[in-house]
Amino acid sequence: MDVRGEPMSGYDPARVRTPDKAGRLLIGPSGEPGRFDSLFVDCPFVCSDGGEYLMTYVGFDGTGYQTALSRSPDLESWGPGEVVLPRDPDHPYRQYNAALTSIVRDNRLGSDGQVTWIDGQAVGTYHAYPEPGMESGAAVIGFCVSDDLRTWKDTGSVLRPQDGGAWERGGLYKSWLLRHDGLYYCFYNAKNRTYDGWREQIGYAVSPDLRNWERPAALPVVANGGAGAFDERFASDPCVLRDGDWWVMFYFGLSFDGHAREGYAVSRDLRTWRKSDEILVDVGPQGTVDDTYAHKPAVITREGRLHHFYTAVRRVEPYQVGEQRMVEQRGVSVAWS
Numbered sequence: 001m002d003v004r005g006e007p008m009s010g011y012d013p014a015r016v017r018t019p020d021k022a023g024r025l026l027i028g029p030s031g032e033p034g035r036f037d038s039l040f041v042d043c044p045f046v047c048s049d050g051g052e053y054l055m056t057y058v059g060f061d062g063t064g065y066q067t068a069l070s071r072s073p074d075l076e077s078w079g080p081g082e083v084v085l086p087r088d089p090d091h092p093y094r095q096y097n098a099a100l101t102s103i104v105r106d107n108r109l110g111s112d113g114q115v116t117w118i119d120g121q122a123v124g125t126y127h128a129y130p131e132p133g134m135e136s137g138a139a140v141i142g143f144c145v146s147d148d149l150r151t152w153k154d155t156g157s158v159l160r161p162q163d164g165g166a167w168e169r170g171g172l173y174k175s176w177l178l179r180h181d182g183l184y185y186c187f188y189n190a191k192n193r194t195y196d197g198w199r200e201q202i203g204y205a206v207s208p209d210l211r212n213w214e215r216p217a218a219l220p221v222v223a224n225g226g227a228g229a230f231d232e233r234f235a236s237d238p239c240v241l242r243d244g245d246w247w248v249m250f251y252f253g254l255s256f257d258g259h260a261r262e263g264y265a266v267s268r269d270l271r272t273w274r275k276s277d278e279i280l281v282d283v284g285p286q287g288t289v290d291d292t293y294a295h296k297p298a299v300i301t302r303e304g305r306l307h308h309f310y311t312a313v314r315r316v317e318p319y320q321v322g323e324q325r326m327v328e329q330r331g332v333s334v335a336w337s
Contacts, residue, residue: 010266018306044311104184115149122146139173142155142158159205167190171191180270186207202220202238231255238250281335
């Protein structure tokens, strides 16, 4: 179905199906008090550079998010994460949180996601919440560059919730940055209110230079579905890749049954999107690694096989990490074509 409820046509859904799950966490929380990832890890982004696979992900330690970089030879075994975007008490936005969520890469669905070096620099996007705690306050989206993927410098431009439509005034969330036909496109999800019972939907901004940004659409381009839809409450966390003449947006939906699942939408022009009602990655049975949420997509191809990374969440018996009481396990898993 598309965003207006019309039949989906023209795109073969078999190209994005990933029915085989790893059934385990590839990267999980350390459980070590004081570490950046002591409580959970979240928000994978996967790319490659010079034949080596890379994953950025965020860790949460009770204060806020910080971003790490892990390396892999095969997309299955991942090395220890090195913090590359820490919080910074002197930064105007990143005092408590620094969640790097995408780097401009090869846009093609069937590619290994090679980082796109632009004038010798990689270009990334992050979001940051203004208060300590779990995603607390109305977040902004910032942009940054690096010449080694390990240290990042702000470009100076920021997307702020108060500059957008009513649907995004509550704060901006995870973003996906791509470059196409000389323009940067930043897709992101946002919420209509900062606290209590908000909804999340997906919009985008466009820039020729990473400094001057325009939001071409006043309304979200991927909106919440109707009653009973998998995305009736949240349509969130876009991952946008090119498949021939089509663009595919992987995203997750949250329904009022309390579960998050992965779906997709397609577009010819990056501006008008049609949603499918097919679930690509569903939650698992009780007791499995993703029995509560299967969400926050990051998609890449190796040797013709699609790898759909996602944040897997399951309920667990309460346990302590320092002074924190945990009731869920959150980490990165993967499903394959």
